[in-house]
Amino acid sequence: MNKRHLAYRLLALLLGILLFYAPFALLIKAAAQLLESQGLIHVAGDVHRACLRMPINWAFLDPGKLIARVLMNPLYLSVFVLAVLSFFLAPLFCGWLCAAGNIPEHLNRLVPQRLKLDLRGKLDPTPVRYGFLVGFILSPALGGSIACSFCNYSQLQRVLSAVFGDFHALAYWSSTAIITFFFWFFVLGVFLEGGRGWCNFACPAGALQNLFHWLGAKLPFTFKIRFFKERCNDCGKCVDACPTWAISEAPSSVRVNRLICNACRDCVATCPTGALDYSRG
Amino acid sequence: MEISRQKIMALLLFVLALSVAVAAGYYRESLRKAESVHFGLSFPMDRGGKQVVLYYNEQGILKKLLQPGVVEIGTHRIKNAGKRPYVVKLELVNLSPGMEVVWETNQLAWDDATKTLRRPVRPRESFGMDWIFYIPGELRDEPVIYDGGLRVIDAETGEPLAFLPIKIVNRR
Numbered sequence: 001m002n003k004r005h006l007a008y009r010l011l012a013l014l015l016g017i018l019l020f021y022a023p024f025a026l027l028i029k030a031a032a033q034l035l036e037s038q039g040l041i042h043v044a045g046d047v048h049r050a051c052l053r054m055p056i057n058w059a060f061l062d063p064g065k066l067i068a069r070v071l072m073n074p075l076y077l078s079v080f081v082l083a084v085l086s087f088f089l090a091p092l093f094c095g096w097l098c099a100a101g102n103i104p105e106h107l108n109r110l111v112p113q114r115l116k117l118d119l120r121g122k123l124d125p126t127p128v129r130y131g132f133l134v135g136f137i138l139s140p141a142l143g144g145s146i147a148c149s150f151c152n153y154s155q156l157q158r159v160l161s162a163v164f165g166d167f168h169a170l171a172y173w174s175s176t177a178i179i180t181f182f183f184w185f186f187v188l189g190v191f192l193e194g195g196r197g198w199c200n201f202a203c204p205a206g207a208l209q210n211l212f213h214w215l216g217a218k219l220p221f222t223f224k225i226r227f228f229k230e231r232c233n234d235c236g237k238c239v240d241a242c243p244t245w246a247i248s249e250a251p252s253s254v255r256v257n258r259l260i261c262n263a264c265r266d267c268v269a270t271c272p273t274g275a276l277d278y279s280r281g
Numbered sequence: 282m283e284i285s286r287q288k289i290m291a292l293l294l295f296v297l298a299l300s301v302a303v304a305a306g307y308y309r310e311s312l313r314k315a316e317s318v319h320f321g322l323s324f325p326m327d328r329g330g331k332q333v334v335l336y337y338n339e340q341g342i343l344k345k346l347l348q349p350g351v352v353e354i355g356t357h358r359i360k361n362a363g364k365r366p367y368v369v370k371l372e373l374v375n376l377s378p379g380m381e382v383v384w385e386t387n388q389l390a391w392d393d394a395t396k397t398l399r400r401p402v403r404p405r406e407s408f409g410m411d412w413i414f415y416i417p418g419e420l421r422d423e424p425v426i427y428d429g430g431l432r433v434i435d436a437e438t439g440e441p442l443a444f445l446p447i448k449i450v451n452r453r
Contacts (some may be wrong), residue, residue, distance in 0.1 A: 042400065042408075043387040124291060131295035134304025142303050144310030171383055172413045173348045175341030176318045178307050201298065 002239060005269035009096060010012070010106065016097035021160050022046035031075055047157045047236040052205035053136075053147040060137045083208050087216035089223045090278070091209040094199060095247040095264030100156045101199045101206070104185055105243050108195025118193040120245045125200035126259050133207040149176035152184040152198055200260060214258040223280050225256050225263060229277035238267035238276055287452045308341075315339035321358035324369070324433045326445035331445070337416070337426055338451040350421060354412035354447060355385075359433065366401030370436040373447075376422060377430030385411040387423065414449065425450050 017025040028045035042047065055076045058066035070076045082093050108116070130162055138145050148154065155177060161169035173181075188197025199206045216222040229252070238254060239247050247254050248260035254276075256267075268276045295408050318335045337350055361367055373382060382391075384393055390400040402408060420426050427449040435444040 042397055044389055046387070048387075048423070055453075124294070127291040127294040128298040131298030132302050133294075135299035138299075139306035141305050143306030144313070146302060146305045146309060149309040168383060170387060171385075172317075172353045172411075173344070175312055175344040176305075178343045178347055182327055202302075266419055 002269035005265065009102070009264065009266075012096040013099055013106065015103040016099045016102065017160065019048060019097070020047050021157055023161070023166070025049075028075065031091050035074065045162075047153050049073065050078040051147075052079040052153065053128065053151055054145075055079050056204050056208060057137060057140055057145060057147050059163060061140055079205050080090035083206070083212040087207040087212040087222065090213050090217070090225070090263035091206065092263050094203075094206045094209060098199075098206075099160075100152045100184070101196060101203070101262075103200070105195035107190045108192070108243075111190050116128075116186075116191055116193045117264065118238075120193050121248065125245060126257060128166025128201045129203075129207050129210075129260070132202050133204050133251055136204040137158060146176075149174065150180045150202075152180055152203070155184060156183045195244060196262075198242045199262070200244055206262070208259070210259050213261070213263075217258045223235065223263075223278060224258070225261055225265070225267065225279055226279055227254055227256060227276050228275050228277065229253050231273045233273050235272065237270045237272065241266045241270035296412050304450075311418050312339075312344075315420065316341065316344055317353040317355065320354075320356050320445065321360065322356060322418070322431070322443055322445050323360045323362040324360075324367070325363050325435075326428060326443060330453065331424065333445060333447045335447075335449045337421065337449055337451045350416045350417065350418065352414050352449065353411055355409070355415065357405045357409040359410060360407035361402045364404055366403050367442065368401050368436040370395065370397040370399065370434040371410065372396060372432040373429060374432055377417075377427060379417040380420065381415040383413040383415075385413065394453070424453070 018024045022045060025045035025047070028047075028049045032043070032045055032049070055066055055069070056079060058069065058076075059080070066076070082091070085093070096102075136146060158169040159183060183202075185197040187202065189195055194200075213224070217224040232253065234252065236249060239249055241247075241259075243264060244260050244262055246257045247267055249255075249256070263278060265278050268278055288409055314334065315336045315338075318333055320331075328378075333354060335354060337352060340349075340352075359369075359371075371384075376382065384396065386409060388410075390396055390398055392393065392399050394447045399409065425448065427447065430444055430446040432444050434440065437443055
């Protein structure tokens with residue numbers, strides 16, 4: 001892959017950590033300063049303050065609770081702001097800033113190919129992703145909420161806190177935290193082709209953003225990955241480069257799955273003929 | 282024919298993934314009283330009316346294998362239900378010798394040395410606290426591992442504001 005593109009993505013990953021994760025959490029802390037009157041100033045800033053999971057449950061099952069929580073902490077609107085941005089710009093947060101998705105993906109590049117489970121082209125992630133999203137939304141009403149207990153952002157926060165000196169963050173592991181870490185980081189992360197298995201199959205925030213992107217991409221003024229058939233030489237490099245398996249080969253063409261694509265632009269950076277582009281149209 | 286096969290496969294995957302998410306919720310719920318018990322407590326009101334019980338021997342297999350002897354009891358809702366602000370001090374009573382407890386909170390004003398929140402909690406405001414209990418090996422098979430509770434105290438006057446009984450037991 002184009003080294004400059006990879007460097008940009010790694011810089012974006014670093015920015016994602018600095019903005020959302022303790023001990024930095026610059027965006028969260030800046031919001032806390034602005035929202036001093038709401039009491040957010042009293043709590044330590046970490047990724048939980050801008051939870052991308054619970055508000056999805058509240059929105060569908062208990063809108064009153066969502067409103068009450070947002071009045072206390074407007075950062076709970078983050079997932080819906082990201083969804084609206086995805087409508088116009090594609091899910092750039094997922095592809096560029098989300099550390100929980102990007103870290104397994106980048107570490108995956110270091111793992112020898114023979115050690116990776118390769119389901120690209122064999123398993124369509126779309127029905128799995130949206131089945132899980134519906135299950136995630138319904139789970140509090142049917143069995144029990146999985147928003148916190150199976151949260152990969154939370155696991156990453158614990159690890160980052162420990163890396164930066166707060167070893168108490170790793171003091172307690174529940175069964176669900178162990179399962180989440182194992183699947184998010186290892187099985188669906190560094191040892192699955194592309195490293196984006198958790199995003200593809202089990203991330204409700206990503207699924208919601210892609211749903212909005214899928215709708216927005218139908219309009220001519222929105223940004224998306226676009227394919228120019230006349231420039232394509234059928235080399236297939238974009239298919240292999242896509243970490244989310246969003247690009248598939250079609251006769252003399254390729255197809256971009258808007259319900260999976262996170263606009264990381266690896267395909268654009270890999271294409272030798274400029275047949276793919278991130279632009280309006 | 283091929284398209285309908287793809288559609289059936291997509292439908293099956295959709296239902297399977299939905300079921301996995303719902304089953305994960307059931308699994309989490311089955312462990313709720315064994316690994317990580319959460320509760321709400323209001324002060325200056327609750328004076329022992331309810332009890333928090335954690336069933337230590339009903340932890341999940343992964344937890345038993347990878348991290349036995351460590352359980353969490355916590356709350357996001359220690360709430361000032363009174364009419365004036367309070368500076369509160371918390372106390373876990375009747376801890377067994379050798380049982381270490383780590384106190385975890387996101388409150389910036391928390392003083393871990395004195396177990397006091399060094400700012401007034403306003404009426405209707407709540408805050409969270411987690412306690413990670415390290416249960417020593419010799420206590421893990423006892424019928425009652427911990428029988429104590431959480432006391433909320435007015436740090437300025439020393440007056441008790443609330444008490445919540447907490448038990449960690451092995452259910453036979």
